[in-house]
Amino acid sequence: MNIRNNIALSDSGFLFDPSTGDSFSVNPIGMEIIRMIKGGKTDPEIRQYLLSTYQTDEATIEKDYYDFLKMVEQFHLIEKTDGKEKD
Amino acid sequence: MEKKKINIAISGLNNVDSPGPGIPVIRALRESKLYDVTIIGLSYDSYEPGLYMEGMTDITYQIPFPSAGQEALLNRLAYIQQHNPIDVLIPNFDAELFNFIKLADRLKKEMGIHTFLPTVEQFEERHKANLPEWGEKYNIAVPKSRMIHSVYEIANLHHSFTYPLVIKGKYYDAGIAYNHDQAVGHFNKISAKWGLPIIVQEFLKGTEVNVTAIGDGKGNMIGAIPMRKQVITDKGKAWAGITLDDPTLLDFAAHLFKETHWRGPCELEMIKTAEGKLYIIELNPRFPAWVYLAVGAGQNHPEAIVSMALGETVTPFTTYESGKMFIRYSWDLICDLKSFETISTRGELKL
Numbered sequence: 001m002n003i004r005n006n007i008a009l010s011d012s013g014f015l016f017d018p019s020t021g022d023s024f025s026v027n028p029i030g031m032e033i034i035r036m037i038k039g040g041k042t043d044p045e046i047r048q049y050l051l052s053t054y055q056t057d058e059a060t061i062e063k064d065y066y067d068f069l070k071m072v073e074q075f076h077l078i079e080k081t082d083g084k085e086k087d
Numbered sequence: 088m089e090k091k092k093i094n095i096a097i098s099g100l101n102n103v104d105s106p107g108p109g110i111p112v113i114r115a116l117r118e119s120k121l122y123d124v125t126i127i128g129l130s131y132d133s134y135e136p137g138l139y140m141e142g143m144t145d146i147t148y149q150i151p152f153p154s155a156g157q158e159a160l161l162n163r164l165a166y167i168q169q170h171n172p173i174d175v176l177i178p179n180f181d182a183e184l185f186n187f188i189k190l191a192d193r194l195k196k197e198m199g200i201h202t203f204l205p206t207v208e209q210f211e212e213r214h215k216a217n218l219p220e221w222g223e224k225y226n227i228a229v230p231k232s233r234m235i236h237s238v239y240e241i242a243n244l245h246h247s248f249t250y251p252l253v254i255k256g257k258y259y260d261a262g263i264a265y266n267h268d269q270a271v272g273h274f275n276k277i278s279a280k281w282g283l284p285i286i287v288q289e290f291l292k293g294t295e296v297n298v299t300a301i302g303d304g305k306g307n308m309i310g311a312i313p314m315r316k317q318v319i320t321d322k323g324k325a326w327a328g329i330t331l332d333d334p335t336l337l338d339f340a341a342h343l344f345k346e347t348h349w350r351g352p353c354e355l356e357m358i359k360t361a362e363g364k365l366y367i368i369e370l371n372p373r374f375p376a377w378v379y380l381a382v383g384a385g386q387n388h389p390e391a392i393v394s395m396a397l398g399e400t401v402t403p404f405t406t407y408e409s410g411k412m413f414i415r416y417s418w419d420l421i422c423d424l425k426s427f428e429t430i431s432t433r434g435e436l437k438l
Contacts, residue, residue: 006332008410018332018409020294021315 001069002079003038017077024075029054033068090123094172095393096200098129099179100137100147105322108179110137111379113144115389118382122393127171133431139422141438146171149434153183160186161193168198175201175396177389179373181258184210203396204351205372213370215286216257225346228366230358232288241270244287253288256281261323263290291368293360296331298340299375301388303395304350310388310404311340312381317412325377330384332409339365352378352392377413384411
């Protein structure tokens with residue numbers, strides 16, 4: 001999975017999709033996740049980072065993290081190749 | 088570089104909740120890097136706000152309604168020409184365009200007034216009622232539609248359409264009908280206001296996107312800016328919008344210009360489906376009221392139209408800024424009754 005190249009993310013967590021004109025707000029953890037995805041981190045690396053940085057457990061991380069990714073996917077912020085989403 | 092002094096006549100000064108493009112076009116021309124413009128406003132009604140806006144028109148003349156015919160318009164322009172010679176004229180109302188297109192050659196030869204307008208054929212064939220034939224002729228995707236002349240025809244629509252449907256007036260207004268009763272309601276309401284025929288159109292589910300663009304009449308697109316409406320009024324007009332970075336929209340527009348050889352400004356109203364397929368739902372044969380957004384994004388289309396009207400070669404725009412927004416606002420102008428009296432009785436006004 002990768003966030004589309006033209007998606008802009010500001011320091012305030014404002015996310016803008018220039019191809020649709022849609023804009024979104026993400027909280028600081030959402031910003032961190034999006035930046036890590038854009039930076040090429042893998043799923044296990046991101047989950048490990050979240051587990052070691054925040055006071056939570058693996059099950060909660062897994063649930064919230066995949067919930068967030070699903071939302072990002074639903075808003076078409078994922079890069080597509082040949083009509084298929086990159087994993 | 089010294090700017091060229093030029094007198095430009097502009098109509099569409101009705102800067103109301105469903106605004107005409109006149110004031111945005113004037114603002115674009117006032118920011119021209121090529122022309123030092125004197126703006127001659129052309130109005131139809133003493134209540135058009137553009138008449139009273141400081142810094143917009145230098146002088147405004149009332150002109151006869153389109154229904155008065157081409158000779159009446161020609162006579163009025165001849166009068167204006169004696170007092171404030173017009174170099175270029177940009178008409179901005181759908182209803183007046185036919186007369187200006189028909190008069191374009193005479194305006195140029197007899198009065199030296201330049202225009203850059205679509206041909207009569209281009210203007211006529213893209214009417215809403217002709218859209219299916221137009222789409223087929225130029226290989227452009229359009230929604231399935233047909234004209235109806237009687238409310239009784241609605242009962243048989245289910246043979247060729249499925250609900251929901253869009254019920255449209257020939258020139259203006261539209262409503263979405265989810266069943267027969269709603270279709271009858273829209274038919275009666277729209278036909279009472281705008282006449283017959285009524286256009287029944289397939290409802291396309293997707294995002295509406297618009298493009299303001301200009302063509303050179305030889306198959307080339309000179310400029311194009313795509314926009315998505317962010318706030319829409321109850322009349323369906325954009326109250327806020329944002330420029331998009333979507334190459335598929337520009338490719339689609341370029342294909343349209345290549346096929347149709349459209350000449351002059353236009354607004355393409357499109358639906359982009361969830362699958363990414365684009366359909367034209369309307370082609371408006373003039374600048375849209377949001378054309379000033381194009382200037383804000385880096386393409387001054389009205390300036391380019393003036394150059395093309397003067398026969399100059401214009402290099403196509405290749406870039407613009409995406410993520411540029413516009414938001415309209417309302418503002419109460421305080422005017423002297425004297426100004427209203429002058430335009431109402433003398434038919435011309437200089438603030």
